[in-house]
Amino acid sequence: MTENEKAARQKKISHAIMWIVLLVLFICFIAPFLLVVINVFKTKADITSNPLALIGAHGFTMKNFPEAMKKMNFWTVFGNSMIITVSSTILTIAVSSMTAFVIVRNQKWKFCTFIFSLMIASMVIPFQVLMVPLVSVYGGTLGVLNHRLTLILMHVGFSVSMAMFMFHGAIRTNIPLELEEAATIDGCSRWQTYWKIVFPLLKPTVATVAIINAMAYWNDYLLPSLVLTKKELYTIPIATQAFYGTYSTDIGLVMAALLLAMLPILILYVFLQRYIVQGVTAGAVKG
Amino acid sequence: MKQNTLSYKIKQYLMFAGPGTILFFCVVIVPFIYGVYLTFTSWDGVSAKKPWVGLANYAAAFADKDYWAALGRTAIYSIFAVVLINILAFFLAYLVTSGVKGQNFFRSGFFVPNLIGGIVLGYVWKFVFNRAFVALASAIAGGTAPSLLSTPNGAMCALIIVSVWQYAGYMMLIYVAGFMSVSEDVKEASSIDGCTASQTMWNVTVPLMRASFVQCLFLSITRCFVVYDVNLSLTKGEPFGSSVMAAMHVYNQAFTYKNYGLGQAEALILFVVCAVVGVTQVMIGKKGEVEA
16 A cells, blocks of 8 residues: 555655656746747837846837738738638649549559559659759740749649648558459449549548648748748738848847737637647648 | 349449549559650650660669769758657657646647748748857857858758657557557556566557558658658758758759659659668567557
8 A cells, every 4th residue: 555655645746746847848848939039019219128028128019910011911821821821722622532533443444553553762852953944944945934823733743742741641541442343333434433432431530631731731932932022912811921131120020920920820720739739640640 | 133133333432432543543553654665755844755775774774873962961951851750759758648737738739840831931941040140159159150051961950850759749649549558457457567667668558569660761761762842942952062862863863954764763763762761660660560
């Protein structure tokens, strides 16, 4: 009994220590964000004189937000990011799940095995190797840069292999062939079978692929910066970079712009954190 | 039946996989092959002519001192960042699976930096290094302390700190999945056999989590080797070009100095180095995998 009590007490103490360590680390992790939040409500002079004070000497101000929003063209930029992220994600899911479906159901066909291996092998190619030829072909020869659609299709093209791989695993292990045969006997075409029977069963994978890709598209900087060079087409990361280049000395505005750039995804995270954490884990472990 | 004819198969393929395959070829395969061709030309990015120069770009790449300095710097940065990311991530994963109160909250909290893009993170940290840390150091030491970002070694340290902070939460999730995959039975058996908690940890749990280690190392190595966004926003290669990483050097070579052929050749070398390191690591890691 005393042995047990002793062990229980020891466990309690070690848990308390671990909890404190976690708390300290957690504060370190979110401190940079907290600093931005504190300083966004201060005037430029107050930030310069003491960035660590909770409230500046000149008091609380909301002036940074409207000005930063106007100079960053926030709503346009936000809209661009939304359009690009949402359409790229939907297209990626549709296109890559269909590709995976054909490849899984034609495993004996050499051509499909070849495409499958090619896509898997391509996943090791870093973007840096492709950026010069991409700009050369689509900017120089075809002249299709500065269209949102170009960026959306490129996003999809880059994500197809990884997403296809995840759907491939899901279809192979979770969708019995008998189910499709039954649908065919009942008079479904292949197209109907896919969208009415197979696709609805892929929901968990759809969620994972959607979360991983939407986050990647939303935050991507290098590809969008090469494709979209007109100001009215900027996405949030490009606009933040351009904003910083112009107004880096006006630190109050910078704080507001940074907070605005982070807010949409942080708000989303508050509501969907369970799904996001699950999705990212599933994606990382499978990929 | 007609389902086995080749033309039926091709029709099916085009209907379902056509769009995916075409897009994949358009943005990955064609540019990759075309990129290899570009390394044999001295294209300036503007003119329609792409003069054939043979292996001159590769010779120039091997002679480009700045490139090798950048590559060496990237290697040093990657070694430090990868090791620290994985140590911190493993430690965090251990803490958030130990059953303390609020562990799910902490788990979500540590993941937050991954939600935000490298560009924004870099600027946030630039503020922290240039203003907050300077104010803190000045308050403690008196006078005005210099920013970490103003010295070459300081800028490298800053890049490593930010990368560790950025990726630790993500790798933590993979380690958490690894911890969960080790069944309680095995751990219990080892403790009945007389293992202490730390012996169980190092001799039972960790070897069984080998797959998680292989994966985290692979992900962190491949990401660190092509770091660009944080590099651009946090240091921009400053001071005096002492924090230019390989990816940034390639970008500048091609798009700033308009040496497209040379830039592309250097990008290909970067890709080969990255692929060799990544694949070797996975092969070594997979070799000793054990199963319970």
